Amino acid sequence: MTPTHESAETLKFPILIGDIGGTNARFALLVDAFAEPRPFPVVQTADFPNIDDAIQACVLDKTSIQPRSAVLALAGPIRGEEIELTNCHWVVRPRKLISDLGFDEIILVNDFEAQALAVSALPEAGREAIGHPGTMGEGARVVLGPGTGLGVAGLVRAKRMWIPVAGEGGHIDLGPRTARDLALWPHLETIEGRVSAEQVLCGRGLVNLYNALSRADGREPEPHTPASVTAAAGAGDAVAREAIQLFGTYLGRVAGDLALLFMARGGVYIAGGIFGHIAPFVDKAAMRAAFEDKAPHSALLREVPLFAITLPLAALAGLATFARAPRFYGLETVNRRWRR
Incomplete structure (x- = not known):
């Protein structure tokens, strides 16, 4: 399993979208291309040792839907196989998320890229x-x-x-x-x-x-x-x-x-x-x-x-807009997309 080197064309539904900041993490499920995101309660990052446990406890344990893809916005630079958040103790390890939580693929973006995606269709x-x-x-x-x-x-x-x-x-x-x-x-x-x-x-x-x-x-x-x-x-x-x-x-x-x-x-x-x-x-x-x-x-x-x-959860809305139709966005996924 290695990061791909092309832009995303399609993603497999259902898709987990997430906006992870220094203090709060917000998640939602996008069941198909026509559905509105189904949000989950806001997660305090301090309450969980890592993102894996937070997704398991606050998303996967609360639904029977198994997401096949994940698009996550992180407040920090995305480099390498272990991504440290700037103002949070969580370290995101995409390979581990795939193997432990059952995703087929994961795309990571910067948190303000997600905000930019939101204003494309605000x-x-x-x-x-x-x-x-x-x-x-x-x-x-x-x-x-x-x-x-x-x-x-x-x-x-x-x-x-x-x-x-x-x-x-x-x-x-x-x-x-x-x-x-x-x-x-x-x-x-x-x-x-x-x-x-x-x-x-x-x-x-x-x-x-x-x-x-x-x-x-x-x-x-x-x-x-x-x-x-x-x-x-x-x-x-x-x-x-x-x-x-x-x-x-x-x-x-x-x-x-x-x-x-x-x-x-x-x-x-x-x-x-x-x-x-x-x-x-x-x-x-x-x-x-x-x-x-x-x-x-x-x-x-x-x-x-x-x-x-003024739109609540604008970053999640931006991620959902991208996840529905990645081909309309020139979002670079080199070294930021992992597949099973």
Whole structure:
């Protein structure tokens, strides 16, 4: 049994689809090409020593259906025969999953490739425009999502296929623009001297912003988590509210940069649970203005839609869309597909 070296053309049903992050794992079964995914309760990765036990206990023991294929999105780089997740103790061993759990084949993708697959067929009801809606085009799309880190992926249209492009775009540099930014930047935690987008635009980044704001104003910050910063904003805490406002502005800036990088006339999509939690406190007009503030191409950015994804379990929906018809996607499976 060796990894194949061609793109997937068809997959055998039933298909297990899974979105495995640092904290949670979500699974669903796709019985056939016309069925909607049947989701299972969310799994806490800390509750199981490995993915094998989680699939057995939370999926296979709960149904009489034996999936023949599995398409799993992992929060981590996919290399070799043992794939370690970035923020989780699980190690995914595809050969062992096939031999122990009865799959005929397994395909592994990056978690933000799954988000990119989702925006290839996202219904209008599954997204919400941020600011004015722009003009929806047929070009490339971008998805970025603040979570444990900052995930980024592109989706390019070519030869009647959607081609997801994964990378580490969350680690691009983020620099100060305004006087307030210049006051904050010396107080932000860095990685080897760098302020990357992920240092600000993720869960710990929101706390990083809160702490920097406090210190810039001459106060020692109170201990906080991302959830408690959001709660403090809801209770009227001025520092927490400014942290969230700036989070939205910086997210708009980075989204605009990525729109230029991919010439994303098909839109830029914000995914991830963090934005959903803080959205009531984000100044959407300011976020949209930061998105468009890209001279000399501000006029171009005014035409690009910026959306928040509101569809629950969007990554699973993206995996299901791919699993039904892999031939419509230029998803590279070299060294990422294993067969019995």
